[in-house]
Amino acid sequence: MTTHTTRMLILGSGPAGLSAAIYGARAGMKPIVVQGIQPGGQLTTTTDVENYPGFKDVIQGPWLMEQMQAQAEHVGTTMMWDTIVGVDLTRRPFRLTGDSGDVYEGDTLVIATGAQAKWLGIDSEEAMKGKGVSACATCDGFFYRGKKVAVIGGGNTAVEEALYLTNHSDDVTLIHRRDSFRAEKILQDRLFAHPNVTVIWNAEVREFIDGGGNAGLVALDLRDTVTGEHRRLEVDGGFVAIGHHPATELFRGHLDLDADGYVKVEIGSTRTSVDGVFACGDVQDKIYRQAVTAAGTGCMAALDAERFIATAEFAELAEAAE
Template identity: 45%
Template sequence: MEIEKVRCLIIGSGPAGYTAAIYAGRANLSPVLYEGLQPGGQLTTTTEVENFPGYPQGIDGPKLMEDLRTQAERFGADIRFGIATASDLTNAPYQIVIDGEKTIEAQTLIIATGATAKYLGLEDEKKYAGMGVSACATCDGFFYRKKVVAVVGGGDTACEEAIYLAGLASKVYLIVRKPFLRASKIMQERVMNHDKIEVLFEHNAVGLYGDNGVEGVNLVERFGAADEKRYSLPIDGFFLAIGHQPNSDIFKPYIDTDETGYILTEDNSPRTNVPGVFAAGDVADPHYRQAITAAGSGCKAAIEAERYLSERGL
């Protein structure tokens, strides 16, 4: 198997990966970046980004990622298409297998593989992606001011998203599969006492409808029961809040993660438990999941990588 030696390897191409490549390139680390399954990351599925600093009129998600990629290449980043399929982080230099056939031997590794939002698995979720379906209220809530939206989920995240959206929308339906909320008691109280939020217990969303975007959701109350009830509910936006899955599986034998798979980092830094291996962006962030926080962590990861190499004379 072919082996290539690099000083700084970056896995992932969202705001974290590209920003890490910009900083690593400017520090003369000759970074190599593999883009992964979704070049540009989750933002390439977003139509308009209005909350990234420096774009007062907003910018299309794919265009923002194209700009970051171009900037990274300007400073010498070697950006390639490929997927990391295996890792060996037992000893430095660390080995990463790309597409099951090529091995990269890296003095430093920046993991920026992101996290994938969980969906219900409805065909309509794909059909209306970017047209009323979202997995990020903070990202897209602004577009639903004074409109009617639905949030799917019953945990803390779903309740937080519902409360956030209630500050913008005219009405928020919280669609909960179970007859109770899994959220913490305080979050339950906030949701149940909010005059703009209506909780639909024992409801399943089974489809969406609309001509030029989401205009409503098809619901089943008490799915499978003798008194099952099916009906349609007019809404303008459909938000998924049933969790994210961090893309960290190939690193788990070596890197400490929480029970969900988010990589654990040390002292508010991108440092992992493995020296010279850093985590940036959503793969290490279960809380914020924003482009700007991901970019900031990518910056920190590159600076840490440069310091690590410098201290060891590599």
Template identity: 75%
Template sequence: MTTSRHTRMLILGSGPAGLSAAIYGARAGMKPLVVQGMQPGGQLTITTDVENYPGFRDVIQGPWLMQEMQAQAEHVGAEMVWDQIVDVDLSRRPFRLTGDGGSVYTADTLIISTGAQAQWLHVEGEEALSGKGVSACATCDGFFYRGKKVVVIGGGNTAVEEALYLTNHSTDVTLIHRRDSLRAEKILQERLFAHPHIKVLWNKRVERFVGGGNPEGLVGVDLVDTVTGEASYVGIDGAFVAIGHKPSTELFAGKLPLDNGYLVVEKGGSKTAIPGVFAAGDVADQVYRQAVTAAGMGCMAALDAERFLAEAEFEAAQAAE
């Protein structure tokens, strides 16, 4: 038997953006409903040490941080729903969304905070050593590799930017690329090639991430030359996979403007092309993709949604009079 729920504020996604929106929305009396999606808590639930979220002097655990944010949201009046949205109708308000079990949600305002997923190589050892030397975010984890030997895998802007960033912590950074030229912007390439602490391995494909030690951690990568087929090994302390991110926007293709797959929002805000629909966090952020920026965008989206609804209700009351 299907159910139907209506809310003044519906939030898709329960990462830092969605939960921050829920906290602000609940405190504004919106009684937000949070549809948690396939990965409640977002990417931080698969992150171990978090050292760059404001307010915590010591290293904290990603899953614990998300549990605390959810508890705070529920404490001030937000409600969590375990469901996955499979269909969206944004043609009129209230917006209509359908869960995979047939449940229908209608909402006066919608905040999309479905996040983005890092793209991985899907090679042996990658998943097992994730968080143990293998990462997809140099800004998040580079600090843990001070004075150590690291590699960055990729050839686009993200890979070059990650390699340059890592030189803040390491004097031994290697960029591994499967081709003989980079796709990154020319100015970034010039900075990379001019940096004394970065070298490039061309025409190399990562075959395997190698673990060792007790407790086990990353100790090296097995490589294959894409031209000659020759195998080689590089001993390292950390590896950063930088081959791009995929925002979770499949539901909104053809319904909202996208840029490289990311939702387009107005500059400096959270408004999308449809009044009453807002976006926050990595789903609309091609640049920063940090927990703290996602949380800030969630706050912005909730405030924008509350103001939008207040204005709409005021105009409706004026029209009725």
């Protein structure tokens, strides 16, 4: 067992965690990033990225994360391949235990563990990810300009994604397994009033149909949840919008979480309910969930952590001088 100590300990190596690491390293905090079970975060499972600032041409998600990590390491970040299984936030330095048995101690802690999209869990869905099946209309809707798309879900996320997709498509179908939405009434009113959205009630997707070769997704096999009958819906893109799982189980009982499990932060900051612990990226953002917003809050978390350390050290010096 080895104990690793740092002024800034970061959990998660997506855009939020690595941006925090870059800013923290440049401030001389010698951050340690524990990468977790998905090094690089969700962008490592994304192919074409066209909405990250600074690149004229389409770039690849894995390449972007490789570059972020290389930049973080170049300015002084230490990357650790481990998964945290235990936390003690009752005192500083905060003490976290890895699956490897190693212990990580940080004067500050930045949580950037992200959130994972919920999926339907059918075999064809996994096979068609990136070939017409997505969980982010804001990320991928642009690639379906002028094409026929479908959204699966019935909550706020599904309705919002369907409305967003009307910016690119004049043929959007929203598929829900029940006969009413859970979404807020104002969103439903906007949806029902939109001429380019069709709703299919009482239907569930049983299969994403591959056209073979380079065709990608060509249709959905829908099952009527009332009659059991099947029908085929021709589409070019399918967007699963049934919610997200924030990766916060590790912190349940240690930090204040909201009703959906996201880490609560003070408005306008990344400060959590524990002094010296900060949260950034999708683990505290249930609205935007974009790489660029995650990177922005990663910057905020590093600046908040740096200020926390400076304030704490000044207080210690003042107390010693008395």
